[in-house]
Amino acid sequence: MGKVKPLGLLAVAALGYLAERPMHPYEMYQLALHRQEDRVVKVSPGSLYRAVYGLEADGLVLASGTDREGARPERTTFEITDLGRHLLGERLRELLSTPTNEYPELGLALSEAHELGAEEVRMLLETRILRQQAELADLDRRMTWALERGIPRVYWINVPYSAAMLRAEIAHLESLLAEIADGALAWHVPGTRAPLHEQAATPPVSAQPTPST
Structure with missing residues (x-):
């Protein structure tokens, strides 16, 4: 296993579910829908399965058993590892404390x-x-x-x-x-707009904090 890549949002969600208890990926997907987390992270059964297998390859989760319901195929249950729990905590601290440009x-x-x-x-x-x-x-x-x-x-x-x-x-x-x-709010007719005023076309430079000495 090489260096673990930074956790994406879906990986964070998957680790969060497994930090609560072991479960299989489809159960995790149902939980995401139940908690309305599909509003804050793009999730589908396929993407969640891929995320979990990627986490397994990085040693953040491991397969802990299988179960079967009726005629459905066997489902593998996963659980979080100590490394996964540690990296989940680190990533959550970063997400909660540091604003990022999410490009809405x-x-x-x-x-x-x-x-x-x-x-x-x-x-x-x-x-x-x-x-x-x-x-x-x-x-x-x-x-x-x-x-x-x-x-x-x-x-x-x-x-x-x-x-x-x-x-x-x-x-x-x-x-x-x-x-x-x-x-x-003044509105021009599309296709007839005059060029932007030079002053308006040049935004001010953001002030940078002065390093403490």
Whole structure:
């Protein structure tokens, strides 16, 4: 076994499940859906199986048994190793403490939205908000369901986080729509825009912290 590569988000999720108890990859996938973690990491049965086998090759998990349900094929159960538990802790500390640029798609779309007409952008954002409100209602229902059944909050604190991010984005987009509607946000006709002002085209340089001596 060579040097262990940095843990991706799916690997972190897989190790987190196995840190709770041994299970097979499909059971891990069902748990991801149950906990709404498919909203924060791209997961499928196939990708989870590949992630687990990669972790096994790196010595972070190991096969601990097999089971069979009815006529289904045998499923291998995995458990986390001491090394896996250590690296999971290190990666979680890094993720919790250090902000990173996650390159959200909406940020790019908004930065280039001026290539479309104002009315079209308004309609597209209104459609997005409707979809977000439906998603938010689903998250609220799931939180109510978890509370009613006494499921410990520590296992689903990601759900209120997702709901808070949705509420913040909806509020921002509604404010943006109001600016478009009342003309506070100037909008050019696509294809007729004048070149950007030189001052606007050159962003300020971010201040760097001064090293302590």
